[in-house]
Amino acid sequence: MTAADYPTRWKRPPQLIKSRFWSYALAIGAIVYLVLAVGTVEVNWQRVMIGMERGQRFVAGFLQPDFTTRWRDISQGLIESLTMTLTSTVVGVLISIPIGIGAARNLAPAWVYAICRGIIAVSRALQEIIVAIFFVALFGFGAFAGFLTLTFATIGFIGKLLAEDIEDIDESQAEAIRATGASWLQLVNYAVQPQVMPRLIGLSLYRLDINFRESAVIGIVGAGGIGGTLNTALNRYEYDSAGAILIIIIAIVMLSEYSSSHLRRWVQ
Amino acid sequence: MLSVENLTKVYRTGDKALTDVSFTVPRGQVVGLIGPSGAGKSTLIRCVNRLVEPSAGSVRLNDLDITRLRSGDLRRARRRIGMIFQEYALVERLTVMENVLSGRLGYVPFWRSFTRRFPPADIAKAFRLLDRVGLSAHADKRADALSGGQRQRVGIARALEQDPDLLLVDEPTASLDPKTSRQIMRLIVEICRESGLPAIINIHDVVLAQQFADRIIGLQAGRVVFDGPPAGLTEEVLTRIYGEEDWTAMRQAAAEDEAAEAEQRDEAKKMMRAL
Amino acid sequence: MSMTDIPAAEAPVWHHRSFAGRLALYAGWLGLVALFVWCWNLMTERTMWVFVHDAPKAAADLVSRAWPPRWSYMDRLWGPLWDTINIATLGTLLGIVIAVPLAILAATNTTPSRLFLRPLALFCIVASRSINSLIWALLLVSILGPGILAGILAIGFRSVGFIGKLLYEAIEETDAQQIEAITATGATKAQILSYGIVPQVLPTFYGISVFRWDINIRESAILGLVGAGGIGAQLNASLNVLAWPQVTLIMLVILATVVVSEWVSARVRHAII
Numbered sequence: 001m002t003a004a005d006y007p008t009r010w011k012r013p014p015q016l017i018k019s020r021f022w023s024y025a026l027a028i029g030a031i032v033y034l035v036l037a038v039g040t041v042e043v044n045w046q047r048v049m050i051g052m053e054r055g056q057r058f059v060a061g062f063l064q065p066d067f068t069t070r071w072r073d074i075s076q077g078l079i080e081s082l083t084m085t086l087t088s089t090v091v092g093v094l095i096s097i098p099i100g101i102g103a104a105r106n107l108a109p110a111w112v113y114a115i116c117r118g119i120i121a122v123s124r125a126l127q128e129i130i131v132a133i134f135f136v137a138l139f140g141f142g143a144f145a146g147f148l149t150l151t152f153a154t155i156g157f158i159g160k161l162l163a164e165d166i167e168d169i170d171e172s173q174a175e176a177i178r179a180t181g182a183s184w185l186q187l188v189n190y191a192v193q194p195q196v197m198p199r200l201i202g203l204s205l206y207r208l209d210i211n212f213r214e215s216a217v218i219g220i221v222g223a224g225g226i227g228g229t230l231n232t233a234l235n236r237y238e239y240d241s242a243g244a245i246l247i248i249i250i251a252i253v254m255l256s257e258y259s260s261s262h263l264r265r266w267v268q
Numbered sequence: 269m270l271s272v273e274n275l276t277k278v279y280r281t282g283d284k285a286l287t288d289v290s291f292t293v294p295r296g297q298v299v300g301l302i303g304p305s306g307a308g309k310s311t312l313i314r315c316v317n318r319l320v321e322p323s324a325g326s327v328r329l330n331d332l333d334i335t336r337l338r339s340g341d342l343r344r345a346r347r348r349i350g351m352i353f354q355e356y357a358l359v360e361r362l363t364v365m366e367n368v369l370s371g372r373l374g375y376v377p378f379w380r381s382f383t384r385r386f387p388p389a390d391i392a393k394a395f396r397l398l399d400r401v402g403l404s405a406h407a408d409k410r411a412d413a414l415s416g417g418q419r420q421r422v423g424i425a426r427a428l429e430q431d432p433d434l435l436l437v438d439e440p441t442a443s444l445d446p447k448t449s450r451q452i453m454r455l456i457v458e459i460c461r462e463s464g465l466p467a468i469i470n471i472h473d474v475v476l477a478q479q480f481a482d483r484i485i486g487l488q489a490g491r492v493v494f495d496g497p498p499a500g501l502t503e504e505v506l507t508r509i510y511g512e513e514d515w516t517a518m519r520q521a522a523a524e525d526e527a528a529e530a531e532q533r534d535e536a537k538k539m540m541r542a543l
Numbered sequence: 544m545s546m547t548d549i550p551a552a553e554a555p556v557w558h559h560r561s562f563a564g565r566l567a568l569y570a571g572w573l574g575l576v577a578l579f580v581w582c583w584n585l586m587t588e589r590t591m592w593v594f595v596h597d598a599p600k601a602a603a604d605l606v607s608r609a610w611p612p613r614w615s616y617m618d619r620l621w622g623p624l625w626d627t628i629n630i631a632t633l634g635t636l637l638g639i640v641i642a643v644p645l646a647i648l649a650a651t652n653t654t655p656s657r658l659f660l661r662p663l664a665l666f667c668i669v670a671s672r673s674i675n676s677l678i679w680a681l682l683l684v685s686i687l688g689p690g691i692l693a694g695i696l697a698i699g700f701r702s703v704g705f706i707g708k709l710l711y712e713a714i715e716e717t718d719a720q721q722i723e724a725i726t727a728t729g730a731t732k733a734q735i736l737s738y739g740i741v742p743q744v745l746p747t748f749y750g751i752s753v754f755r756w757d758i759n760i761r762e763s764a765i766l767g768l769v770g771a772g773g774i775g776a777q778l779n780a781s782l783n784v785l786a787w788p789q790v791t792l793i794m795l796v797i798l799a800t801v802v803v804s805e806w807v808s809a810r811v812r813h814a815i816i
Contacts, residue, residue: 006395006396008391009388010365010369010407012384013363016814016815037632042691044688051688079585080586082582083582083585083586084586087579087582090579125798126798129765129768138598139598140595142591144586144590147586217677227678231769234681234682249674249678250673319726319727343729346726346727347728347729349727351728353720355720357720357721357724359721359724360742360743370730373730373734374730381730381738
């Protein structure tokens with residue numbers, strides 16, 4: 001064959017969507033959606049112009065934060081956030097252990113499994129904020145409602161991951177313990193606990209981290225903590241105090257992320 | 269023609285990888301670069317196209333001093349140097365054709381490569397090369413769907429798509445079985461003979477090197493300790509390159525390899541007869 | 544060192560340290576309990592226990608007032624629901640547009656400057672990640688005024704950190720040999736990116752984006768609480784007038800949206816990977 005006999009055109013075969021019709025239909029659909037969606041965005045330019053000035057004040061406040069004027073409020077919010085983070089993680093983990101065991105198919109009878117999986121599903125489906133709204137309605141404003149919210153969210157998170165871990169354990173070890181004639185509790189203690197304990201501690205530390213971030217948010221709906229303080233500061237247009245609060249939140253989140261990843265590595 | 273003069277490489281850790289390496293490779297010569305692992309073979313061929321920055325010395329390809337080039341000129345020099353890698357180094361999620369065409373990247377503007385609209389001549393060349401390495405039926409397959417030997421053939425086609433003046437080959441057979449290794453080596457050497465292309469083949473298998481190279485360079489701890497025809501590789505020379513113990517072990521391994529292949533051939537003959 | 548390598552003389556030392564370790568463990572647990580009690584006291588200092596004691600009654604009362612949901616209110620929810628989906632989708636797109644260049648600047652193997660641009664990009668990613676989208680919304684509503692734009696920006700700014708972090712980690716995990724091979728052909732920086740790196744991270748990138756979109760649907764449902772548009776605004780209005788049957792309906796709609804978006808994201812991720 002000579003060089004002239006080889007094709008001079010080549011088109012990359014479609015990788016994801018093989019049918020030409022569907023690839024065009026999807027592209028057109030995406031464009032139509034984007035046009036419609038962008039069309040719903042109403043911008044009040046006058047308001048934005050005023051906002052720009054506020055934005056500048058906020059940036060200035062962020063660069064020159066004011067920690068002192070509202071320090072009493074800030075420290076109160078911070079204490080509430082930190083204490084509610086710790087207590088809710090401890091209580092949440094304690095409750096999620098039996099629920100996690102109950103939600104493991106290899107340890108629990110079917111009806112217990114169904115109940116525990118149900119609890120986990122409900123806890124995971126509901127946003128923290130929405131749960132917080134309800135707890136505030138029931139228990140009044142303050143850190144206690146926040147504590148309950150975070151506890152509730154922790155149960156779903158740890159319960160699910162713990163159950164998956166238990167389902168993944170090495171079956172032969174459980175078999176061996178069962179063969180010794182051990183009771184169910186002894187089985188959990190000897191075959192399951194040693195295998196999942198390091199992961200459980202790691203997960204708890206990770207959740208501690210998440211709970212702090214969340215505690216900074218649920219205050220907005222009245223569940224105590226630093227989020228409430230931030231909300232108040234922004235409502236009063238006190239951008240320098242708000243800047244101070246944001247800097248504290250970012251610093252604590254970075255610190256906790258850094259230390260919790262180190263602790264987890266150390267534990268595992 | 270390639271000439272390397274007093275090439276030295278000291279890594280930032282202080283490890284001296286190459287010391288005063290000099291040699292020239294004329295048109296059409298296939299050089300086998302042998303030596304124990306860690307002798308600097310891989311560093312040496314990467315210093316030629318400056319994937320590794322040499323510390324001192326010069327590399328000249330057709331009178332162009334590669335070591336002095338700035339980034340734009342370096343890219344233009346690199347596109348004339350084809351490279352074939354140990355573990356094929358294909359972009360696994362791209363098609364075979366895209367991998368071969370990527371050899372033209374140094375020649376085409378970004379928009380052409382981004383939209384996959386390569387010039388017709390490049391595409392015809394790619395089809396011809398795929399045909400040459402025996403893979404014309406696989407152009408539209410994804411690279412990770414191929415076997416090891418097939419992937420290395422794509423790697424060869426990609427290097428040739430560059431229209432190279434020099435071929436750098438880094439352990440082309442390290443991830444392949446003995447039979448495929450021989451086929452790949454034969455293919456590379458044949459192609460070099462066809463177009464008078466000089467090549468440096470970095471290879472750990474002495475038997476293969478002796479069989480296919482025109483000339484052998486032996487590296488030991490970053491220094492050239494042998495440079496001559498394959499026939500000059502006496503046991504004494506090999507001891508100088510590899511050391512006493514290594515050499516014995518390798519002799520055995522090579523013998524075993526050959527024995528295994530001979531056995532395979534016998535098996536195949538038997539099968540043929542049975543059929 | 545394996546167990547058999549330990550000389551006999553060292554064995555008691557090992558025992559001793561294990562004992563000290565156990566002591567430290569018990570001390571640690573005790574410390575945790577003490578810390579918990581202390582925190583609990585601090586936290587509940589200002590709690591009105593009257594409300595807590597009343598909670599079961601209040602709950603029963605709330606349920607009786609919230610059920611059945613007011614189905615007719617659905618007519619007024621379609622618009623906000625559409626807004627919510629738009630906030631999540633446009634916000635995710637905005638996040639992607641900002642996060643991709645940041646990830647390229649932040650990954651060690653693609654950054655043009657390790658000393659200056661990389662730390663800057665990393666800081667942007669971390670800052671975006673530490674601030675919850677609701678707080679972003681709070682800020683943006685305060686600056687731009689209430690509306691869907693503030694919601695889109697809030698979701699976008701929060702997504703930058705998430706997508707940016709996962710993407711730059713994916714870029715750092717690419718196979719260096721494939722990139723070296725493309726470099727050796729004489730390709731430019733942009734060509735190395737498009738031939739060596741993009742094909743390797745593309746599936747991960749799609750996965751991350753769809754995953755974040757799923758999370759964003761959940762988050763955009765509540766942004767309205769602080770005035771950033773969407774179905775949350777309706778929730779806020781209903782809560783303010785204590786229209787509990789409407790609240791129940793909105794909750795059900797949010798729940799359904801979340802379930803559907805999770806299903807869609809699981810399907811899409813399955814199709815890509």
